[in-house]
Amino acid sequence: MRRWMGIPVAAVMLTACVTINVYFPAAEAKEAAKEFVEKVIGETPAESKAEPGKPGGSASLERPALQLDRLAGRVDWWSLVGIGSAQAQSPDISIKTPAIQAIQSRMASRFDGQLRAHFDSGALGFTNSGTVSVRDASKIPLAERVAVNQAVADQGRDSAAVYREIAVANGHPEWEAQIRQVFARQWIDSAKGGWWYQDAGGGWKQK
Incomplete structure (x- = not known):
């Protein structure tokens, strides 16, 4: 009897030792x-380009910080302390679906x-919420303002x-x-010199 009573307890302990690890990549x-x-904006900002043969000049070379960030995201820390992990591996972020590419176009x-x-x-700038905003309407010719506002x-x-x-x-709406x-952040990082953007507090700054 005692032997059979131990089975549910063991099952609960086993379940407690298995975690589902889904991370945002x-x-x-x-x-x-x-x-x-950069496909939307067009040219890559001059300050982000690197000369051939120098660090950053090849798309196949990653910054050490980015490599560490990738590695840290893939380490199963629970396994290091003896706890198993049923890991739901997150895929690389895909932007190649027809719907996404149609929006991009x-x-x-x-x-x-x-x-x-x-x-x-x-006249325009990138907001801190990933959109475009009219920063100074006076810089837009009066005849173009309606069309520009609609485009924004x-x-x-x-x-x-x-x-x-x-x-x-x-697969992760959340x-x-x-x-x-x-x-x-990327719209701002990719902005050209002289363009405007909002900082975290909502103030406008020129790049």
Whole structure:
């Protein structure tokens, strides 16, 4: 009798030692955001380019900090203290679905056709929430303001749609807010010199 009573207890202990480890792949999300954003904006910012043969000049070479970040995200820390892990491996962040690429194409076309000149003039800027905003309407010719405001609104809707679509396409809708944060940083990182952006407090700064 005692032998059989021990079976449920052992089962509970075994279950307690198994964890499901699902993490947000921040390094992969940053890489995906950079690829997406720079295709929308166009040229890579001059300050982010490296001369051939120097560190950063090859896409196959990663910064040590990024390599450590990737490694840390993949270490099963529970296993180091003897606790098993039933790990649900998170995939690389995919941005290659037809829906995502269609949004990217619209955003790139709109950026080149209607928004870029107004970023250059200082009228528009990137917000700290991953969208575009009119920073100084006086820099937009009166005849163009309605069209520019509409383009800004459309770009904002597409931005929100793509953050949601990336999260859903990768099987984790709950990642939407984190993906938005990663993209918000990347729009600013990829901005050209002289363009405006919002800092964490909402103030405008020129890059």
